[in-house]
Amino acid sequence: MLAGVPRTDRGRVIRQQIYTLEPTQTGDVIIDPFTVRFTTGRTGSEKAEQPAAEDSAAAEDSAAAEDSAADGRRSGADTEHNAETHVLETEPLQITVSGILGDAVPTLDDLRPAADPLEPPPLPSSGWTVALAALAVLAFVIAVVLKMRRQHVQEPQLSPQERALSELRSLMDSRLDDSDVKQFYVELTGIVRRYIERTTGIRAPEQTTEEILRETESRQLFDAADNERLTAFLESADLVKFAGFVPDTETIRTSTHRARTFL
Structure with missing residues (x-):
């Protein structure tokens, strides 16, 4: 809720309040009625000023003016008790909430196809690489042969x-x-x-x-x-x-x- 600055228009004080609503669903939404309460009737001081001004223009001595002012104050006090409280209720308001996509239907037609698999980097073809690979294979073969020989060598059987x-x-x-x-x-x-x-x-x-x-x-x-x-x-x-x-x-x-x- 955002409260505006009060302003005056032809003797009336106008207060404005702005509500920002955040819907939780799309489609037709009904905003419930708002209830506004206010009070009508002038204050006692305003009622007292008018009789006092009229009597002071027609009176000839100060005693009559004082009596008239006293009558005006009593009349203003009675008017305060005559103030009325009113209740206004707005009509329900129906609005349509649209989604971010609007009426468009989500689709996967615009998706791009899968990318091709990445090619592995080419192996270096230098002479050193070939030589090292050959040495590794040779060492593996020698290790296998030695292991097989050890397995075939039997310990001498003791009596x-x-x-x-x-x-x-x-x-x-x-x-x-x-x-x-x-x-x-x-x-x-x-x-x-x-x-x-x-x-x-x-x-x-x-x-x-x-x-x-x-x-x-x-x-x-x-x-x-x-x-x-x-x-x-x-x-x-x-x-x-x-x-x-x-x-x-x-x-x-x-x-x-x-x-x-x-x-």
């Missing part, structure tokens, strides 16, 4: 005895018996148990000493000397692993000799 003796040498080189004798005996008996499994098929690493000895004797897998040597080795190792026995250097040497002899 169960060779693997066991190799493991025993690694254990002795570690000097584990000087720092943790119990773990040393665990590793030492593990070498012998894996050797029995590889040579006989008995799942010795998962069995107890009694189960191993009972199965090897019942199946007669080793001769009497080996059975006796294996029994002494496993039983002495169990004392260290489970009974808390602490072997001396000579006992450790004896156990190692029994394991090597059995292998």
Whole structure:
């Protein structure tokens, strides 16, 4: 809403207000009626001035003029109570709201066709580029050939005895018996148990000493000397692993000799 500056026309004060409407849809729109309220009737001071002027021209003394002015003031006070309030209501106003495109119907006929795909930039044809590409291909071929050769090269197969003796040498080189004798005996008996499994098929690493000895004797897998040597080795190792026995250097040497002899 925009309020204009009041102006006067023939003794009347005119006030103007401008409303800007923003429609939310196109087509025919009806603006609801506006209601305007105003009051008619002159003020008491205006009514008092007219009788006072007429009586002052006809009166001959000041007493008559004062009485006439008093009557005019009383008449003006009565007129203020006679003011009337009026209500005017405008007629509904129908207008047509047009869209930005007017009556035109949107269409895709004016769209341009898709552009052609971009061509990749031409590859440089210098001699250096060709040489580098050839070197890259050659390096790839060499790498593939070397990989295939490594895959075809097989490690020499060690016998169960060779693997066991190799493991025993690694254990002795570690000097584990000087720092943790119990773990040393665990590793030492593990070498012998894996050797029995590889040579006989008995799942010795998962069995107890009694189960191993009972199965090897019942199946007669080793001769009497080996059975006796294996029994002494496993039983002495169990004392260290489970009974808390602490072997001396000579006992450790004896156990190692029994394991090597059995292998």
